[in-house]
Structures are given as structure tokens and as C-alpha cells.
Amino acid sequence: MKTTTVKSNDKSFFQKPAVQSVVASLICILGGLLVGFLVLLFMAIFSDDISVGEAFSGIFIVLSGPIAAGNPKDILFSCGNMLFTATPLIMTGLAIALAFKTGLFNIGAPGQYLMGAMGSLVVSLSIPQGSMPSWLIWTLAFLTGTVLGVLWGAIPGFFKAKFNVNEVIVCILTNWIAANVVSWVFYANQQNFVNFAETKTNFIKKTSANGVSTWTMGLDKLFGGSYLDVSIILVTLIAVMLYIMLNKTTFGYELKACGYNRNASKYAGMNEKRNIILSMAIAGGLAAAGAALWCLNGQQDFKWNTYQQLPSVGFNGIPAALLASNNPIGVVFSAIFLRYIDTGGSYLNGKTSFNEYVPQLIVAVIIYFAGFSKLIKDFLGRKKKNAVPAPSPLLSGQVPAAALKPTPVEPETEPEVLPDPEKEDLPEPEPEDSPEPEPEDLQEPAPGVDPEKREEGDE
Amino acid sequence: MVFLLQKTLIFAIPLLIVALAGMFSERSGIINIALDGIMIFGAFAGAMAAFFLRSNPYFVTHNQLLFLICLALAAVMGALFSLLLSFSAINLKADQTIGGTALNLLAPAITLFITKVLFNKDKLEMETMINQDGGRTDFGYAILNEDINPAAQILFDKTYISTFIAIIVFVLLSFWIYKTKTGLRLRSCGEHPQAAASVGINVQRMRYLGVTISGALAGFGGYAFVATVANGTAEGTVAGMGFLALAIMIFGNWKPLGIALGSLLFGFLKCLAVTYERSLIEPLESTSWMQKILQNSQAFSGFYNAVFKNMYFYNLIPFVTVLIVLAFTSKKSRAPKAEGIPYDKGAR
Secondary structure, eight states: OOEEEOOOTTOOGGGSHHHHHHHHHHHHHHHHHHHHHHHHHHHHHHOSSSOHHHHHHHHHHHHHGGGGGOSHHHHHHHHHHHHHHHHHHHHHHHHHHHHHHTTOOOTTHHHHHHHHHHHHHHHHHHSOTTSSOHHHHHHHHHHHHHHHHHHHHHHHHHIIIIIOOOHHHHHHHHHHHHHHHHHHHHHHTHHHHEETTTTEEEEEOOGGGGTOOOOOTTHHHHTTTOSOOTHHHHHHHHHHHHHHHHHHSHHHHHHHHHHHOHHHHHHTTOOHHHHHHHHHHHHHHHHHHHHHHHHHTSSOOEEOOOTTOOOHHHHHHHHHHHHTTTOHHHHHHHHHHHHHHHHHHHTHHHHSSOOTTHHHHHHHHHHHHHTTHHHHHHHHHHTSSOEEOOOOTTTTTTSOGGGGSOOSSSOOSOGGGSOOTTOSSOOOOOOTTOOSOOTTTOOOEEOSSOTTGGGGGGO | OHHHHHHHHHHHHHHHHHHHHHHHHHHTTOOOTTHHHHHHHHHHHHHHHHHHHTTSHHHHHSHHHHHHHHHHHHHHHHHHHHHHHHIIIIISOOOHHHHHHHHHHHHHHHHHHHHHHHHSSSSEEOOOOBOTTSOBSSSOOOBOOOSSOHHHHHHHSSBOHHHHHHHHHHHHHHHHHHHSHHHHHHHHHHHOHHHHHHTTOOHHHHHHHHHHHHHHHHHHHHHHIIIIITTTEEOSOOTTHHHHHHHHHHHTTTOHHHHHHHHHHHHHHHHHHHHHHHHHHOTTOTTOHHHHHHHHGGGSOTHHHHHHTOHHHHHHHHHHHHHHHHHHHTTTOOOOTTTTSOOOTTOO
16 A cells, blocks of 8 residues: 655654655765775775775775865866866756656767767857857857757657657667767868867867857866866756756646656646657757857867767766756756766776776666665655555646546557556556656655565465 | 678677567566666676686687686676666666666676776777687687588678577577466566466566576677677677667567567668778678679769768668667557566555
């Protein structure tokens, strides 16, 4: 029997959904760090070359992030670059988080990212310097990249909405198509774009060669000559806007309702197909804008022959989104955290016998634990006893139960979205890809049975 | 042509076996998005075993035995690694996509970490040695005979033993899941686990079985990929093959025959690009029909040349084809009904 805690004002601190989400994420992070440390310790014990003390210093370096750089000047420089590299990661994280909210797994962020990079680079390098003000070139390049990403993201959405093809598959295919298209475009026009001047034939010219670079607002000087520019502020604003859109507007509500139950939102009069396409298109635009901001910084090398490799920042958006429970503002913090331990990890090579892959390992374990965050939240919520059975919290009162009956006409590739029609009390509509329900709107169901006990009655 | 079909077979085998891996997991009700990660882990385990066992001179001379041992070990390690997914998805009822994503992140991290600590390198290259007859003696090339007729050459010249093992395993397991009692039970858990439980089937055990078989097959496929397609280099990636296999599985409608067809088609289209690249390196080989087409295409000019004389064009073909076919066949596509839903005994 599913039970839900009733929303009331006299909740204890741990009863609040927002607090539960944050605490659950922190527990996941601690768990990840612990496992990472154990792996280091394990390596140290079983290897003759590595002393046990190195395991301690290794995890300490990872934890200290940019501070591991040593002297204050280097720390500032390291911090600046950390924030700069977090910028595209925040954007891909937002792209994935938004799609998750609509019940879609946007694994196509790498492809959208590449399209954004291509659009912004082509425009910013093709318009001759001096023909128009450089801020205008910057804006045009940024917009072109974003629009390309919007179009590219709309493809999986279109396939999902019109043909009911699993968006994960289409995303994977479009990733590789994007990688080849981008390589092809730059290969065909290499005279104009490839950085022959600095004999870096694998890379595209820096946009600063054409006088285009993001306004730094003095941030680069402030952070010891790092790459940091105004984009980190821009990105934070975008995250806040996305938060407002998702939580305070009708459109955002429709997107989320689509994520919880497509059929119910269709019955309620929402155009669920339009919402799926729009959600993926916006997600694509976000990822592409991240790429455009990174490229237009003016100092970055973009490797153009990417047909055998997808940009890792696209995939790393997934942990950033999951760690933040898909909350747009949370994504900003989780992405910076990911870059924080990455920065720490980059110092491991020189200072210990370990290497830069330790943070990746820790992040993977954190995401593994994030899968259980529902259990953790249930555990936190269970301490108080006012748990009473309640009907489906989000859609009760808005959608009649008949709406939730599956329509037998449509072939459904994702039947899990459909609840069982015979169920007395409606379960929480929860799509496969949405890891955690919206904390503001929902309370978690307490687990009916302990995991250990479940095994008994099966035979 | 023979070269193209040989390549196709070599490329299609990992896809085939890993798509089958995905099918086993999803037919039992668990979405296994971690195929890519399991492949990477299996490949790494096999490559490590090859590296360490080769210090024993017995295995240097009996390299085919070494290959089989490594293949088996890769399968075992893949199965063990997949237990992480089973545990989170079956026992803890965690979101299967998140669990799978975590495994996909974990596998490259842990393999690269260990490779770098042990060897101070970013990739682990298995030693290759060429025999006097041109066959590679360390891992692979079971048979090398170029004098047989071309049709037989496809199957019996420059092939790897993993190809035959994979085909046998594929056929056996396809029969197993359709013709045996356990296979039927496993499939029923992916369609309606509560109904299955009501007739006394242990759903959790069946799902564990499905995911474990899936892990073993993916580990096998991972090592087969690294040893054959990737020329023996394990570097914490399998070029997205696990995800492609997932696409092939859906393309094949969760059925063995469809998977076989899909992976052969995809392998063939993918190898068009490889053949094209080779035709650039060895332009004098006039037996290739690809070559003739390309030479004739010189009669055209401008745009035509820019498109059809371009590697990227051939790289695009398989992906675009699969995308278009998916759009047209989506009406018939039918996923296992209960996949992705954690089994709740109380639900009806």
C-alpha cells in the first residue's frame, strides 16, 4: 500500500522536500567520496610503489579542488578556470535536467553541443572584422549556434512525438550524425576555419583572431589571467529564468505534467506532442548555447575532426543534472562541484601516484548512489509518524481517474507511463527517466515493505 | 567485395552479441542502458588478463587458448559488473536509467584509473605479433587461407574464433529464450511480473538471471570488439558500440532475428566507410566494386564529387538509415511491457 505524507505546516526540518533533496544529494556525495577513498586505499595497500599515506593525501587533494594549486595566485587562476569550464557544463546539465522534467532522457546533448559550436564558430569567423561592430558579430554567432541547437534538439522530440520512437535511440544516432556533419563542414571549408596560422591543424581558429570574444568584465584579470568571462553570470541568469519558467508559468507546468503522465496531460487538454518537441528543442538550445559561450570566449581551441569522438561535456551534463535532482538552480552548484573535484584531480598526477581519473570515479559512484536517493529521502521522511494514505498528489483534483486508463489504440513503447487501470488508489505517475519527483509538489511514498522482506513471498 | 563482407562480419559480431545482451535484460524487465559500460569493463578485464598471462611462455605459443581464456574472463567480469545494476534496480528499486548511467560513467573511470596507475599510460595495448603466414598469432585470426573460393573466404579467411563462438552462442540463446521453460518464465517477467509471480515464478531471480546473462554477453562483446575491431587497444571506450547495440535492439524489435538482421545491415553500411577509406590508401585494387563506382563518379564533378568522394558521407549512411527505418517501423515496434518498472509485489 502506498502512503504519502501530508503536506502540512508543522513539518520537522527533515520533512521538507527541498531539505530532503539537498540532504540526499549530500549523502550521495559523501558516499561517493568514501568509496573513492576506499579505492585509493585499496590500490595503496596492494601496490608496492604506493604508500598508504598517499591515499590520504590523494583524497585530500581531490577535496581541496583549486586550493591544491598552492600559492594564492595559482589558486585564483585555478578558480577562474574552474568557473569558466563549469559554464558549458551548467548549460548541458540544464539541457538534460529540463528534458528529464518532461520525462525525456536527453542523451543527445553532445550532438546539440557540437551543432552550437559549429554555428557560433562559422558565423563569428566568416563575418569580416570591421564590417560590423564585434558585439553584433558575437550576438549573431551566439544566436546562430543556439538556433542550430534548437533545431537539432527538436529532431529527437519530433521522432518521439510523431513516430513514438524512443528518444534515447534517436539522440544517440543524432549525436553521431552531428559529429560527422560538423567534421564535414569544417573539412570542406578548412582554408577558412582551420587554425593553420598557429600550425594547430586539428583545431579551429580562435574567434579572437577575428576580434570576437566575450566581454570579460575584468573577471579574467581578477582571477589571475584565467579564461573567466561574463558567461558564467549569463549562465546563472539562464538557470534562474529556467527555474521560474518551470515552476511559475503555465508552460512549465505543462512540461512537467507531460513528464509525469503523457496521457493524463493530453486528457487535460494539453498538447502533449507539442510539449515534447518544445522541451527537447529548448534543451537543445541550452546545450548549444553552452557550446557557443565556450567557443566565443575567444581563447579556446575547438577540435574540428570529431567524427570519432563526442564531446565529454555533453555526457557530463547527466551527472550534473542528476546530482541536482533536475533543479535548474541546483545544476549550477552541482556543475561547479563537479569541476571543483575535477580541478583537484588534475593536481593528482604531479603530487601522488594517482591520476586525474579519480574524480570521474567518485562522480560515477555518486550517481550510482543518486539512484537510491528516493530510499534516502524515504528514510529521512519516515522519522515522523504522520504518514497517512493519500491519493496521487500532483494530478488529483485536476484529472479524473478515467483519464489515466491506457488507450489501447496507440502502440506504446513506454507502457510504464501508464498506470494499471485496476489500481484503487492512483500511483504516482512516474516516467522511467524522471529520477525524482518535483520536490515542491510531491511527497515521497514510503516504502511498503523492507527490501529484504520482499524476497520472501515470491514463490 | 570479399574484403567488405569480411569487415562487415567482424564489425557486426560485437553489435550482434551486445544487442542480444540488451534483449535478455529488457525481456526480463530491466532496461540495461549500461551495455556500453559493461563492454568497456569486460574489454578491460580481458586485456588485463591477456597482458599478465602472456608473461607465461606457454600462453605465448598457445595464443588461441589465451584468446579463449580472456574471452571467458571478460564475460565473467561483465556478469559480475552487471550485478551492480541488478542490485540497484532489483533489490533497491532504484531508477534503472540512473543506475545504468552510473555504470557507464564508472567503467571508463575505473579502467583508465587502474591502467594509468599500473602502466602510466592512457590505453592498454595488447601485444600483436604477426606470423610468417601473415596471421596475427596473439589474439585472433583463427584461420588464414586465401586459396578457397570467395564465398567461403568471407567466413573462413582472416576470421577470429570469437566470430564462430558468437554465432553459436547467439543461436543457442535465441532457442533458449523461446523454446525452454526458463526462457518463457524470463520473458513473462518482462511482460507482466505480477502474473508471473502468481504462478510461482520468482520474479527477482528471473530478473537477476536476465541481467547477468546480459552482462556476460556484453563483456564478451566488449572483448570481441577490442580484440578485433579496435586492433587490441583497450582505452576506456568502445566508440559508443553499447549505445548503438541498444539502437539495433530496438530496431530489431526485441527479437533475435531482427537483431541479427539489424546488426548485419548496420555493420555493412558502417563498413562502406571503412572500405572507402581503404580505397584511398590502396587505390590500385581494382577488384573492389566500390572502387569502380568511385572511379566512374569522377565523370561527375562539383557537388557530386564533394558528396560521394567524402568519408563523412559514408560515415553518415548507417546512422541516417537506421533513423529513417525506425521512423517507418515504429508502428510495429513493441517493447516488453514491464521494462523499466521496478517489480512491486503488491501492485496488480
